[in-house]
Amino acid sequence: CEILSxxxxxxxxxxxxxxxxxxxxxxVAILYLKxxxxxxxxxxxxxxxxxxxxxxxxxxxxxxxxxxxxxxVPELAGFxxxxxxxxxxxxxxxxxxxxxxxxxxxxxxxxxxxxxxxxQVVAAFFTLKRMVNALATRFRxxxxxxxxxxxxx
Numbered sequence: 001c002e003i004l005s006x007x008x009x010x011x012x013x014x015x016x017x018x019x020x021x022x023x024x025x026x027x028v029a030i031l032y033l034k035x036x037x038x039x040x041x042x043x044x045x046x047x048x049x050x051x052x053x054x055x056x057x058x059x060x061x062x063x064x065x066x067x068x069x070x071x072x073v074p075e076l077a078g079f080x081x082x083x084x085x086x087x088x089x090x091x092x093x094x095x096x097x098x099x100x101x102x103x104x105x106x107x108x109x110x111x112x113x114x115x116x117x118x119x120q121v122v123a124a125f126f127t128l129k130r131m132v133n134a135l136a137t138r139f140r141x142x143x144x145x146x147x148x149x150x151x152x153x
Contacts, residue, residue: 004071004131009123013064016116020057023109024050027094030106037101046100049090056086064120073131080124088117 031046038046060082067076094100095110102110 002134004127004134005068006123006127006130009064009068009120009127012116012120012123013061013068016120017061019112019116020061023113024054026109027106030103034101034103039099042099049094052086053090056082060087064124068124068127071131073128073135076124076128076131080121080128083117083121083124088114088121091117 028050031050035043060079063075063079063082066072067074067079091110091114095102095107095114
């Protein structure tokens with residue numbers, strides 16, 4: 001019985017769990033400092049992004065842990081989709097939009113968070129591919145054995 005979990009993905013998730021509160025506190029503190037200088041629509045966008053990222057990150061990390069450690073394809077696929085669609089574009093928006101008046105410390109933590117997300121997208125894709133291929137092979141072998149037993153009877 002081959003282990004299909006990915007150690008690099010699990011290590012990345014582990015470090016991300018400890019990095020996320022640091023990223024969140026720093027981002028909220030910098031948002032508090034620059035909030036009066038921002039235009040009204042950027043204020044709304046940033047508050048919405050912080051709420052979206054906070055909720056999505058908790059769900060995403062849980063799905064990543066469960067999907068990778070317990071080798072569950074649906075949970076790992078959910079983790080991959082949540083990483084690829086809402087999280088990565090939002091962090092890239094926070095990183096590259098100059099209208100947000102980005103501070104250097106803020107840029108540094110966004111770069112680290114974006115690196116976590118980019119690595120996790122790639123690692124989860126290859127882990128998912130390996131898990132799906134193994135499950136498909138296991139299914140085909142089970143069907144083959146079932147058909148062989150029916151033929152004997």
